Amino acid sequence: MPQNPIPLSAFAMPRHVAIIMDGNGRWASARGLPRGEGHRRGVEALRKTVRAAGEMGISYLTIFSFSAENWSRPSSEIRDLMGLLRRFIRNDLAELHQSRVKVRVIGERDDLAPDIRQLLEEAEELTKGNDRLTLVVAFNYGARQEIARAAARIAVKINAGEIEPSAMTADLIGQNLDAPDLPDPDLIIRTSGEQRLSNFLLWQAAYSELVFVPTYWPDFDRAALEGAIAEYHRRERRFGGLIAQTGS
Ligand code: IPE
Ligand code: IPE
Numbered sequence: 001m002p003q004n005p006i007p008l009s010a011f012a013m014p015r016h017v018a019i020i021m022d023g024n025g026r027w028a029s030a031r032g033l034p035r036g037e038g039h040r041r042g043v044e045a046l047r048k049t050v051r052a053a054g055e056m057g058i059s060y061l062t063i064f065s066f067s068a069e070n071w072s073r074p075s076s077e078i079r080d081l082m083g084l085l086r087r088f089i090r091n092d093l094a095e096l097h098q099s100r101v102k103v104r105v106i107g108e109r110d111d112l113a114p115d116i117r118q119l120l121e122e123a124e125e126l127t128k129g130n131d132r133l134t135l136v137v138a139f140n141y142g143a144r145q146e147i148a149r150a151a152a153r154i155a156v157k158i159n160a161g162e163i164e165p166s167a168m169t170a171d172l173i174g175q176n177l178d179a180p181d182l183p184d185p186d187l188i189i190r191t192s193g194e195q196r197l198s199n200f201l202l203w204q205a206a207y208s209e210l211v212f213v214p215t216y217w218p219d220f221d222r223a224a225l226e227g228a229i230a231e232y233h234r235r236e237r238r239f240g241g242l243i244a245q246t247g248s
């Protein structure tokens, strides 16, 4: 047996990468531009990142696009952000579909404008048979709210007598989240230098590696993604266990 072999998994691509796309406003302010311009440039960074993730063989890419708490921003900014989502789906859906990207959406849809709900459904429906990259759009998403939704779904089943309260397990909660079939993120990247989760994937992040990069989101690109993945490869994931030992 070789001494201290590096486990094969150290070179494996993270299967699921999630990104908190932050810093659009600061990117714009630093250039004397309106915040909306930062958001527009952020969509371009998103396009590049989706393309790069597909080419790099990442299977799932989750992007935090609008948080449940972002409603507290000025209404003009909310209008800008909703407009950008509309435009992103209208302009990019055909290309995403052609690249065999499967679109999924997590978050509370009931509070969204009917046309946005319809666009999100259309994106999911059109791309549901695709098998390359799964792009998970977290929109009007908050992790605490998602966990509450899971609890409510379970409560309905308990009320209906379909399951016993004693069947409540962590797995059962996981199975009732918004996209229960997705693997947990291996890597969560946050741009802009902030080091917090801001209510993103709290349940699923239990054993994710967190990488914080100073880059503002509009400047994020393939090289930045590769840099974050290189950092991920330097981490040692233990999941509460011990590192694989040789010769024992
Ligand atoms: C991220 O950029 C986009 C959203 C939260 C929708 P921000 O708008 O949060 O930019 P900063 O953090 O103010 O720079
Ligand atoms: C998190 O960024 C939400 C998104 C990136 C969509 P925020 O900019 O809203 O987070 P805080 O307010 O700095 O924690």
Ligand code: MG
Pocket (backbone or CB within 6 Å): 022, 023, 024
């Ligand atoms: Mg921010």
